[in-house]
Amino acid sequence: MVGTVLEPKNVLDTIQRLDPLPMSVKRLLGIFGSPDSGLDEVVEVVRFDPILSSDVLQKSNTPMYAGRHTILDVTHAVSRLGASEVLNIAMARTMRSRLAVALPQFGLDANQLWFHSLTTSIAAERLARVSKRPGLAGASIAGLIHDVGKLVLAGCVSASTLMRIRDRANSEGRPMHEIETEEFGMHHGEIGGTVARCWGFPLALQVAIVGHHPPHNSDDLLSITVRAANRVAHEVGHYCQNPDHEIGAQTATLVGQLGLRSRDLEPLFDGIVEALESALSSYH
Numbered sequence: 001m002v003g004t005v006l007e008p009k010n011v012l013d014t015i016q017r018l019d020p021l022p023m024s025v026k027r028l029l030g031i032f033g034s035p036d037s038g039l040d041e042v043v044e045v046v047r048f049d050p051i052l053s054s055d056v057l058q059k060s061n062t063p064m065y066a067g068r069h070t071i072l073d074v075t076h077a078v079s080r081l082g083a084s085e086v087l088n089i090a091m092a093r094t095m096r097s098r099l100a101v102a103l104p105q106f107g108l109d110a111n112q113l114w115f116h117s118l119t120t121s122i123a124a125e126r127l128a129r130v131s132k133r134p135g136l137a138g139a140s141i142a143g144l145i146h147d148v149g150k151l152v153l154a155g156c157v158s159a160s161t162l163m164r165i166r167d168r169a170n171s172e173g174r175p176m177h178e179i180e181t182e183e184f185g186m187h188h189g190e191i192g193g194t195v196a197r198c199w200g201f202p203l204a205l206q207v208a209i210v211g212h213h214p215p216h217n218s219d220d221l222l223s224i225t226v227r228a229a230n231r232v233a234h235e236v237g238h239y240c241q242n243p244d245h246e247i248g249a250q251t252a253t254l255v256g257q258l259g260l261r262s263r264d265l266e267p268l269f270d271g272i273v274e275a276l277e278s279a280l281s282s283y284h
C-alpha cells in the first residue's frame with residue numbers, strides 16, 4: 001500500500017495480482033476484437049464451457065430474445081444472441097464475484113458495485129439500442145467493467161487515503177474522480193482502461209472505459225454511451241425510490257448527445273429495472 005503517491009508500476013503490479021480471466025472469456029475477447037471471426041468460433045468456445053452454455057441457453061430464451069420456439073441448442077442460442085451478448089454474459093459471470101466485494105473506501109457495501117456495474121451494462125445496451133447509432137456493440141461490456149479501476153485503487157492505495165478522498169469529495173460537493181485526479185494524477189476510469197488493455201479488450205472498449213468520466217470529453221459515441229449509462233444507472237436508483245424524480249441536467253445532456261430526450265428515459269428506466277431483476281435472478 002502507498003500513501004498519496006501512485007506510481008504506474010504499483011497500478012500495473014496490482015492489476016497483475018487480479019485473478020486472470022478464464023480461458024473462454026479470453027477466447028471470446030479475441031473473437032470479438034477480430035473482424036474476420038464468425039459465430040462458428042463463438043459456438044466452439046461456448047460448447048466447451050458448460051456453465052457458459054447454460055447461461056447462453058437461458059438468456060436466449062428470455063422474453064427479450066425468445067422466438068416462438070424454445071431454443072435447446074447452443075448454435076441457435078449463439079446466433080440469436082450475437083457475439084457481443086455472449087461475451088457480455090461470460091464477462092458478467094466472471095466479474096460478479098470480483099465486483100460484489102465491499103469497498104468501504106468508496107462508500108460501497110457488498111454487492112453495491114456489482115449492482116451498479118450490472119445496471120450500467122444494461123443501461124448502456126438499452127441506450128445503444130434506442131439511439132440506433134452505429135459502432136456501439138461493445139457498450140454493455142464496457143458498462144459492466146467501467147468501474148473496475150476502483151478495485152485496483154483499493155488494492156494499491158491505503159484505505160485511509162481513499163477515505164480521506166471520499167471525505168473531501170463529500171465536503172467539497174465534488175465527484176470522487178476529480179479528487180482522485182488531483183491526488184494521484186489519474187482517476188479510476190483511466191486505471192480501468194489500463195485493466196482493459198492488460199486483459200486484451202479491444203481499443204474501442206478501453207477508450208470508452210477511460211472516458212466514462214471527464215476530462216476525456218471526446219465525441220467518441222461509445223464513450224458517451226458508457227458515460228450516459230453510468231449516469232442513468234444512478235438515476236434508476238433514484239427513480240426506484242421516487243418515480244417522480246427529476247432527471248439531472250448532466251444526464252439529460254449526455255442522453256441528448258445520443259439523440260434522446262429526457263422524456264424517453266422513463267420507459268427506458270422501467271425496462272432497465274425489469275432486465276436487472278431478471279439478470280439478478282439468473283445468478284441464484
Ligand SMILES: [Fe+2]
Pocket residue numbers: 146147188189212213230
Ligand atoms: Fe466511475
Ligand SMILES: [Fe+2]
Pocket residue numbers: 116120146147230
Ligand atoms: Fe460508475
